[in-house]
Amino acid sequence: MKKAEALTLLEELGLPEHIIQHSIAVSEKAMEIAKQIQAAGHPIDLETVEIGALLHDIGRIKERGIPHAAAGGRILREHGLPEVIARIAETHSLNAFHPGSIEEKIVCYADKIIKGTQEMSVDDRFDIWMRRYGKSQLLISAKANVLKIEKELSELLTDG
Structure with a gap:
């Protein structure tokens, strides 16, 4: 699947425009990180990233909040996307926090430092969530x- 096809899928399934814009911003940040890690000598599947x-929040067409990650994995499998893409959707959420591959980790991290379309630190992002939802164990x-x-x-950027 190419970028244009992924964006078309999001539009056809009715993902709201602000979430599509967020997904584009996450993709741009994830690609920036992935290319830097690749340049440091580590193998990265840039297309997977x-x-x-782009598709990490596709589950938001069916679910709000934390359950959207699992819903996203199901939707992507139903549309015949590779397991590596479905796992990225499933592992980016706060409760499903088990990204294993480097590609999963890059997308998960990029998603956590992009609020809407704006980049911020991990501390700032979590401060916003904790003010909004309380300082939960989750x-x-x-x-x-x-x-x-x-x-x-x-560390991958510095040990290449």
Whole structure:
């Protein structure tokens, strides 16, 4: 699948425009990170990163909040997309926090530092969530996981 096809799928399924714009911003940030890691000598499937990032929130057509990640994985499988793309949708959410592949980690991280279409730090992003939803164990744990991913990605940039 190419970028234009992914965007067409989002539009055909009726994903709201602001979520499509968020997905584009996440994809751009994820690709920036992926290309830097690749340039440091690590193998990265750039197409998987780009398409996975564009489609990571597709589950929002059926679910709001945390359950959208699992819904996204189901929708992507129903549309015949590869398992690697479905897993990106499933592993980017706060509760399904088990990104395993480097591509999953890149998209998950990019999603957490992009609010709408604006980039911000992990601390700022989680401060917003904690003010809005309370300082729950879920958010505390998720923040620790995102910071761990941030550290892993940073180390890949410096050990190439």
